[in-house]
Amino acid sequence: MDLLKAMKERHSVRTYTDKRIEGNVKEDLFSFTEQCNKDSGLHLQLILDEPDAFDSFMAHYGKFSGVRNYIALAGKKSRDLEEKCGYYGEKIVLYAQMMGLNTCWVAMTYSKGKARFQINKGEKLCLVIALGYGKTAGIPHKSKSRERVMNVQGTPPEWFLNGIDAALLAPTAVNQQKFTFTLDGNTVSSKAGMGFYSKIDLGIAKYHFEIGAGKENFQWK
Numbered sequence: 258m259d260l261l262k263a264m265k266e267r268h269s270v271r272t273y274t275d276k277r278i279e280g281n282v283k284e285d286l287f288s289f290t291e292q293c294n295k296d297s298g299l300h301l302q303l304i305l306d307e308p309d310a311f312d313s314f315m316a317h318y319g320k321f322s323g324v325r326n327y328i329a330l331a332g333k334k335s336r337d338l339e340e341k342c343g344y345y346g347e348k349i350v351l352y353a354q355m356m357g358l359n360t361c362w363v364a365m366t367y368s369k370g371k372a373r374f375q376i377n378k379g380e381k382l383c384l385v386i387a388l389g390y391g392k393t394a395g396i397p398h399k400s401k402s403r404e405r406v407m408n409v410q411g412t413p414p415e416w417f418l419n420g421i422d423a424a425l426l427a428p429t430a431v432n433q434q435k436f437t438f439t440l441d442g443n444t445v446s447s448k449a450g451m452g453f454y455s456k457i458d459l460g461i462a463k464y465h466f467e468i469g470a471g472k473e474n475f476q477w478k
């Protein structure tokens with residue numbers, strides 16, 4: 258499976274089977290997470306076989322069941338921490354999707370107190386991503402139109418529209434899709450709208466945009 262296919266097939270999944278993540282899948286996930294940490298300077302942590310974080314009132318209220326694995330997204334406090342966590346978190350999400358796993362970004366509906374991540378001095382936890390073998394593959398979300406998330410003058414090139422379509426496939430908090438992409442020549446600028454977690458959403462959407470548009474076709478402002 259390639260990244261484009263993974264983007265189309267990824268949907269949030271909240272109920273998981275008891276199949277463990279092991280063998281090559283486990284090794285590949287750990288080394289991919291480490292590579293993301295090296296590239297980003299973040300402190301992303303893959304936590305496997307740990308059922309407590311999702312064994313709480315909040316998690317059940319949020320309709321999660323069978324979650325035993327998650328990725329904690331943390332890093333040094335900084336202005337761009339949230340956007341970076343979004344970008345690199347989604348990198349791991351799509352990598353996991355290509356390996357037959359399912360995921361769900363989770364800001365609220367888990368127990369922070371019970372979760373077993375490590376936050377060093379000066380660091381902050383942004384949120385977690387539940388992962389495992391889903392009981393279902395999830396369903397596609399409702400989406401805004403291209404026009405509501407893009408600013409262009411005249412007819413935009415095909416690569417830009419492909420980037421927009423990819424960004425609209427991205428997971429966002431309560432499916433808010435509060436981001437905009439503006440085209441100027443072959444430079445693209447992006448902006449997060451008002452709303453909870455919208456900077457994380459923007460990081461996620463930017464990763465999707467790059468895959469859809471092709472990094473060779475444009476530069477970020």
Ligand SMILES: Cc1cc2nc3c(=O)[nH]c(=O)nc-3n(C[C@H](O)[C@H](O)[C@H](O)COP(=O)(O)O)c2cc1C
Binds near residue numbers: 319397
């Ligand atoms: C930053 C962020 C936070 C989220 N927090 C939660 C959450 O606390 N609980 C939950 O059930 N889903 C959560 N989600 C999942 C969204 O509801 C979901 O991505 C959105 O409805 C789009 O659906 P899709 O992921 O199936 O495409 C979150 C997603 C993002 C990106």
